[in-house]
Amino acid sequence: MIRPAVTSLILVAVAVALIYRAGAPPSAGNGNSNGSPSTITVLCAAGLSPVMGELTDVFESTAAEDSSIKIDVSYKGSAQLVALHRVAQSGDLLAAADTFYHQPLIDSGLCSPADIVAYQTPCLIVATDAAATGSIDETLLSGKFRTSIPKRGHAAIGRLVASIEGTEKYNSFSRLATVTRETVSQVAGDVDQGVVDIGIAWNTTSLQFENTKSLTVDAWQGYRSSIGVSVLSSSKNVAAAEAFKEFLGGQRAKGILKKHGYLVSDGPGHQGSVEAQP
Amino acid sequence: MTHGDRNFIKVISVVAAAYVGLLLAMVLANVMLITGDLASAWGTLARPEIQQAILLSLGTSLLSAVLSIWIGTGIAYLVSRERFPGQRLVDFLMDLPIFLPPLVIGISLLILFRRTPLAALDDVLGVAFYVPAIVLAQTVVGVAFVYRTMKATFDSMSTRQERIAQSLGCSRFGAFCKITLPQARQGLVTAAAIAWARSFGEFGPVLIFAGSIRGRTEVMPVSIYLELNSGNLIGAAMIALVMIAIAAVVLFVARAAADEQKISQEGGEQ
Numbered sequence: 001m002i003r004p005a006v007t008s009l010i011l012v013a014v015a016v017a018l019i020y021r022a023g024a025p026p027s028a029g030n031g032n033s034n035g036s037p038s039t040i041t042v043l044c045a046a047g048l049s050p051v052m053g054e055l056t057d058v059f060e061s062t063a064a065e066d067s068s069i070k071i072d073v074s075y076k077g078s079a080q081l082v083a084l085h086r087v088a089q090s091g092d093l094l095a096a097a098d099t100f101y102h103q104p105l106i107d108s109g110l111c112s113p114a115d116i117v118a119y120q121t122p123c124l125i126v127a128t129d130a131a132a133t134g135s136i137d138e139t140l141l142s143g144k145f146r147t148s149i150p151k152r153g154h155a156a157i158g159r160l161v162a163s164i165e166g167t168e169k170y171n172s173f174s175r176l177a178t179v180t181r182e183t184v185s186q187v188a189g190d191v192d193q194g195v196v197d198i199g200i201a202w203n204t205t206s207l208q209f210e211n212t213k214s215l216t217v218d219a220w221q222g223y224r225s226s227i228g229v230s231v232l233s234s235s236k237n238v239a240a241a242e243a244f245k246e247f248l249g250g251q252r253a254k255g256i257l258k259k260h261g262y263l264v265s266d267g268p269g270h271q272g273s274v275e276a277q278p
Numbered sequence: 279m280t281h282g283d284r285n286f287i288k289v290i291s292v293v294a295a296a297y298v299g300l301l302l303a304m305v306l307a308n309v310m311l312i313t314g315d316l317a318s319a320w321g322t323l324a325r326p327e328i329q330q331a332i333l334l335s336l337g338t339s340l341l342s343a344v345l346s347i348w349i350g351t352g353i354a355y356l357v358s359r360e361r362f363p364g365q366r367l368v369d370f371l372m373d374l375p376i377f378l379p380p381l382v383i384g385i386s387l388l389i390l391f392r393r394t395p396l397a398a399l400d401d402v403l404g405v406a407f408y409v410p411a412i413v414l415a416q417t418v419v420g421v422a423f424v425y426r427t428m429k430a431t432f433d434s435m436s437t438r439q440e441r442i443a444q445s446l447g448c449s450r451f452g453a454f455c456k457i458t459l460p461q462a463r464q465g466l467v468t469a470a471a472i473a474w475a476r477s478f479g480e481f482g483p484v485l486i487f488a489g490s491i492r493g494r495t496e497v498m499p500v501s502i503y504l505e506l507n508s509g510n511l512i513g514a515a516m517i518a519l520v521m522i523a524i525a526a527v528v529l530f531v532a533r534a535a536a537d538e539q540k541i542s543q544e545g546g547e548q
């Protein structure tokens with residue numbers, strides 16, 4: 001018995017050393033009273049991960065020099081973020097792909113009204129060398145192309161395009177699709193990997209995937225999704241969450257968002273309506 | 279060997295060759311993709327958050343495997359050797375994590391820790407969305423696999439030597455340590471390898487209960503998910519290859535340890 005116990009203790013010590021070496025905080029705790037950085041957690045739409053990664057890096061390295069705020073980001077699909085937050089009620093800030101997703105939490109008193117920080121527009125996404133046009137009838141309904149369609153109930157892009165084209169027509173896209181997906185990143189991944197010829201995505205998505213390009217659809221011109229940021233009522237560090245939210249609405253963040261293809265208004269951030277409209 | 283026997287062997291050989299070929303082709307497909315852009319693949323591995331994820335994966339899976347072995351072996355011994363009310367129910371419940379979809383375990387743990395009176399404790403201890411959540415999610419599944427392996431091992435072992443030891447004055451605990459465990463070593467090595475492998479590759483429960491938080495709860499399967507979401511297929515394939523390599527090394531060591539046990543046991547019997 002001594003040998004297995006000693007072996008186990010050695011293995012546990014190795015495991016703890018590895019976890020410690022990884023640098024992950026072992027459990028919750030907001031520092032700053034002793035000079036350590038206070039950490040806030042942002043619940044962020046998975047499709048925003050490249051731009052959010054850069055925004056948090058810039059914020060941590062420059063904007064928060066005095067306040068030493070550290071940002072942890074949890075990435076999932078917007079619908080999943082909201083559903084899980086209803087259960088967990090943990091985290092400081094919500095950045096969903098559309099202000100639509102904030103509304104149920106606002107109604108339940110789980111977050112503050114969303115400040116819109118950027119917009120993105122729907123388009124078709126194809127391989128860089130594809131000859132497809134932006135005509136929906138030719139691409140999504142002809143059956144000539146393999147297509148990847150975001151699910152209406154899961155992805156913000158699916159919800160928006162269904163509201164433009166009508167539910168019945170969107171259901172036809174889904175029926176004729178090679179595959180339907182939960183997130184826009186999965187759709188773009190399908191196109192990027194050559195699994196399908198064409199998909200529905202945001203104008204910003206193709207910039208993240210090397211082998212893809214966007215095709216504008218005339219009927220979708222002028223429609224957009226509003227990316228909003230809200231402070232969650234579960235936040236234990238509201239001041240830090242507000243500071244990051246303010247940074248996201250500032251000029252420096254707008255420059256980064258523009259670089260990633262997002263549309264931003266030149267004025268200060270404003271509180272958004274629920275429906276994305278032209 | 280009859281003509282029918284030869285045909286039977288031929289058919290299962292073809293099936294085996296096809297399956298092994300598929301496994302090798304899957305690994306090769308990752309390698310081929312990566313060799314097309316080695317700089318990008320190495321660049322992904324060089325990123326601090328990915329290195330953190332590798333260390334965190336190794337640390338949490340090792341810790342979970344040790345916990346799973348202790349808990350699972352104890353319960354397996356109890357159910358195998360004792361008769362008590364509700365024994366069949368315990369046996370049934372221990373199998374549940376194996377049969378349940380992994381996401382069910384994740385969401386159930388999250389509800390337990392965030393929507394019940396346990397939430398107050400969680401607020402203080404910080405389990406959900408932190409490293410303990412990874413270990414807990416991995417261990418819940420790992421214990422079930424250890425239990426199933428060790429129960430089969432204990433069931434197949436004769437209790438004669440244990441009883442003789444006890445009749446000679448050895449305590450039950452002493453008989454367990456000196457007789458049962460040494461005899462069950464091969465099963466223990468197998469159970470440990472399975473528990474570690476399950477923990478190392480655990481994704482669904484970790485994603486839900488621990489979140490996919492970079493630098494905090496990002497283990498290697500979560501890294502693959504996050505890299506795919508940001509369009510870095512080559513990076514995702516590179517992390518997958520590292521996982522395959524680590525798993526292969528651990529499997530090799532476990533098999534070598536099991537073979538050594540077998541040889542020493544056979545030597546002892548002779």
